[in-house]
Amino acid sequence: MIFLDNVSKYYPHEKVPALDEVTLHIAPKEFVFIVGASGAGKSTLIKMLTREEKPSYGKIIVGGIDYDYMKKRHIPHIRRRLGVVFQDFKLFPNRTVYENVAFTLEIVGVPTAEIKRTVPKVLELVGLSGKENKFPHELSGGQRQRVAIARAMARQPKILIADEPTGNLDPENSIEIMRLLEEINNFGTTIIVTTHDEKVVNLLKKRVVTIRDGKIIGDQVRGGHYDLDASRTKIEKRSLGAQPPKAAPAAPVAQVAPAPAPAAPTAPIKHAAPVAAQVAAMKAAKTAKVSAAQPTVAKSALKPAKPSASGSAVLEQMRRAKAADEAKPVAKRRKFIH
Ligand code: ADP
Numbered sequence: 419m420i421f422l423d424n425v426s427k428y429y430p431h432e433k434v435p436a437l438d439e440v441t442l443h444i445a446p447k448e449f450v451f452i453v454g455a456s457g458a459g460k461s462t463l464i465k466m467l468t469r470e471e472k473p474s475y476g477k478i479i480v481g482g483i484d485y486d487y488m489k490k491r492h493i494p495h496i497r498r499r500l501g502v503v504f505q506d507f508k509l510f511p512n513r514t515v516y517e518n519v520a521f522t523l524e525i526v527g528v529p530t531a532e533i534k535r536t537v538p539k540v541l542e543l544v545g546l547s548g549k550e551n552k553f554p555h556e557l558s559g560g561q562r563q564r565v566a567i568a569r570a571m572a573r574q575p576k577i578l579i580a581d582e583p584t585g586n587l588d589p590e591n592s593i594e595i596m597r598l599l600e601e602i603n604n605f606g607t608t609i610i611v612t613t614h615d616e617k618v619v620n621l622l623k624k625r626v627v628t629i630r631d632g633k634i635i636g637d638q639v640r641g642g643h644y645d646l647d648a649s650r651t652k653i654e655k656r657s658l659g660a661q662p663p664k665a666a667p668a669a670p671v672a673q674v675a676p677a678p679a680p681a682a683p684t685a686p687i688k689h690a691a692p693v694a695a696q697v698a699a700m701k702a703a704k705t706a707k708v709s710a711a712q713p714t715v716a717k718s719a720l721k722p723a724k725p726s727a728s729g730s731a732v733l734e735q736m737r738r739a740k741a742a743d744e745a746k747p748v749a750k751r752r753k754f755i756h
Pocket of ligand 1 (some may be wrong): 429430432435436454455456457458459461462463661
C-alpha cells in the first residue's frame with residue numbers, strides 16, 4: 419500500500435511547490451496512471467516514493483514503512499522492493515539482454531544457480547525468450563523497454579513504477595508495453611505509470627490521477643480518461659493562448675473519487691508468449707528465493723505512523739494489520755511491503 423498524506427515539496431530556492439498538499443492512497447494490486455503536463459509534478463511524486471527526494475511537509479508510507487522513521491541505510495532496501503522503469507530504459511549498452519537482467523540479481527547477492535533459473539522465466543514473461551544474447555543496440559525501442567521491465571521484475575517487486583515508459587516509443591510499441599504492464603498487474607503487482615500519453619491512458623481505462631501545478635485535480639477510480647487540456651499548467655495555457663479557465667473544470671477530470679479501489683479485472687491479453695506459459699513463469703518466479711538475499715528493515719523503520727486528520731482511517735487500518743502481524747511468530751510474519 420502507498421499512502422501520501424498532505425505531501426508538499428519545495429525544491430531549494432523555489433517559492434512555488436512542485437507538489438502542493440498531495441494526499442493519495444494506492445491500494446495493493448491497483449493500476450494507476452499519474453497524468454499531467456510537463457512540469458506538473460509527476461516525477462517529483464515518483465521521487466517521493468523512491469526517496470530520491472524528501473518531502474518538505476507531509477507523510478509518506480510505502481508498504482507499511484513510514485518514511486519518517488526510515489534510516490539512510492534502509493533506502494537501498496526500499497528501492498529494491500520498488501521496481502522502477504524509466505523512459506530512457508537505462509540499460510547497460512555493453513551487456514546482453516541476459517546480463518542486463520542477471521546483473522540486477524548479482525548485485526544483491528542472489529546465487530548464480532538461482533539467477534540462471536530466474537532470468538529465462540522473467541524474459542519469457544516479457545516476451546523476450548530467444549533474445550538473451552542480443553545487445554541493447556540490436557533491439558527495437560519496445561524490446562529495450564521490455565528488458566527494462568524484465569530487470570525491474572526480476573526481484574519480484576510488489577510495486578512497479580514506470581516513469582514515462584512510452585516516452586521514446588511509437589504508438590504501437592507504447593500500447594504493447596502498456597498491455598504488458600497490465601498483464602503484470604493481473605498477476606498482482608501494483609503498477610504506477612506516469613505519462614502524458616493520452617491515447618494509452620484512454621485505451622486502458624484504469625484509475626487516472628491528474629496532477630496540475632503540483633496538485634491533484636482529478637482522481638477517476640475506474641475507466642479513467644485523460645483530459646489533456648484540463649491537465650495543462652497555467653504557463654502552458656498562457657503560452658498556447660488559451661482562454662482563462664471556466665468556473666467548472668472539464669467533467670471527467672472534475673470527478674474526484676472519494677476513495678480509491680482496485681482496478682477492475684481486465685480481459686485476457688493477447689501476447690507473443692502463451693499466457694499459460696507466462697502464468698507458470700510468474701508463479702515460478704514468485705517462489706524463487708530472491709528475497710533471501712535482501713536485508714530486512716529494522717523495526718525502527720516500521721514504527722506506527724502519526725496520523726493526520728485526513729489519513730487517520732487508513733493509518734489505523736495499517737496499524738491493526740501490523741500489530742496482528744507482529745503477534746505472530748517471526749517465521750510466519752508477512753513482509754510489510756505491498
Ligand atoms: P513532471 O514530471 O510532471 O514534468 P516535475 O516533477 O519534473 O514535473 O517538476 C515539477 C516542478 O518542479 C517543475 O516546475 C520543475 O521545474 C520543478 N523541479 C523539478 N525538479 C527540480 C529540481 N531538482 N530543482 C528545482 N526545481 C525542480
